[in-house]
Amino acid sequence: MTRRLGWFLAGGLLVALLLAGVVSNFASSSPDGLDATAREGCTFNAEGEITGGTCIAQQEGSHQLADSPLADYGIRGIENSFLSTALAGAAGVLITFGIGAGLFRVARRRKQDA
Amino acid sequence: METTAMHIANGIVDGPVSAVFAVLAVAALAFCVRKARNDLDERLAPMAGLVAAFIFAVQMLNFQVLPGVSGHLLGGTLAVILVGPWVGALCVSTVLIVQCLLFADGGLTALGLNITNMALLGTAAGYLLVAGLLRVLPRNARGLAATAFIASVVSVVVASQGFVLEYALGGTTELSLPWVSGTLAGVHALIGIGEGLIAATTVATVARVRPDLVYALRRFRQPIVVGTKVNA
Structure with a gap:
């Protein structure tokens, strides 16, 4: 991975973190x-x-995992709803990136090994 | 009520039909993994992680489309343009699985239904339109934005009709199907316009900053070569 691609990824991830962590609090609740x-x-x-x-x-x-600590895009135990949504959103972005990048890396490796 | 449920919940479609679509979804995703391997290079693999994370973030941003009704991006078209159809379908699926398992959004039993509609149907419709539109529209940021907008609107409506099919097969309440279909199509046309604006802005931005990272600009315009590929 080149350095320029690294910067692009970091920038994109920052935008995603801001959207999920900050802008999400202004989303429609309808x-x-x-x-x-x-x-x-x-x-x-x-x-x-x-x-x-x-x-x-x-x-x-009801959802089988309704008691998940991150259920309904909040972190259980955090009373402040802004903070709860922000942290849950940011966690979701990082987890999704981690799982996605990890899986696609494994899929790519397998191809090279084949 | 403060729940943020965004996808099909448990119980809406009965167990057997949900199970059939779960099997269908697993088979389709396995096929996508096979096809995706040809696409994944050192740029596309990390880019796919970013696309999944971005779709997760934007799916949290419900926008108002009618009084008391909101909508959010599904992401199929956006993913197709940035990382291609096979990797794109896997990106949207990754988001849906994370949402279901960690955020209790979209029933566990309904996961196959949600993947079928948003990751498979939505992405497939988006892919067909993008591939077609890029033959006639200019291959630049503007052409890509127009492509993203049109394909998003259609793709979101198609995804909503996937639910109608599932509901027709395994719906547990007696309601008129034409009514369900029409209501969903109408509201999802509006949601599609919102999704189209977000997708168009996003792909145009990436196309200006790093055109080499846009799958649709790299691959879709190349003539399809049949029969020359040596089996690895």
């Missing part, structure tokens, strides 16, 4: 297109529980 469609046809109470009607979301089950 349900996304799929979720909103899934909720259409039902009525909800203040806690977001379904109170009536027919909609796709009625069948929604």
Whole structure:
């Protein structure tokens, strides 16, 4: 890997960290297109529980890993929601980069060995 | 309600259909790994890690598309342009797997469904459009931006229709399919416009700074040579 590519990667990673760590706190908290469609046809109470009607979301089950320390893009135990989202986002970027770069490196090595 | 669920949750599509799509997704990803090996060189491997990390970051940025409805980038088209279709599909899958396992976003049972829609269908649609559009559009930052925009809009709508197919096969509530399909297509056309703007800005920026790192500029324009490759 050349030095110039290293700088490009570092710059790109910094942008991703800023987006996930800072800008993400200003993201819309409305349900996304799929979720909103899934909720259409039902009525909800203040806690977001379904109170009536027919909609796709009625069948929604809980996540097997809902107790993960990073569940729902926050770090469990950190009360400040800005900080919690920021750290979870930054951790996600670094973990994804690490896993991605690692896997693709292994895939490339295998090719050379073959 | 403060949950940030963005993908298909558990229970929306029944177990057998989810299992079928999980098998399909694993087979398709194994095929992508095989094809990706031909593409991965010393520049593309670290670039792919960055693309995955960038898509993870941008997927956190939900933008408002209608009152009470938001959307976020899926990333298939962006990945195709920067790292190619095979590595691109693997990048989006990496993001979905990390989100599912660490951030409890997108059900574990539904992982195959989410990978099929966003990493496979979305990326495939993006690839076909990018490959086609780059034959007619100029091979520069502007042409690439226009390509990214158009391909993103179509790719996001196609990905949303993947859910309609899965819901038709294994949906657990009785709702009219044309209604589900139309509602999803409409809202995802709007999300696609947002995704298109983000993807266009990103690829145009990379094309100006480091055009040599843009897969679509390096590979898609070369004539396809058939039958001359010696088997390694």
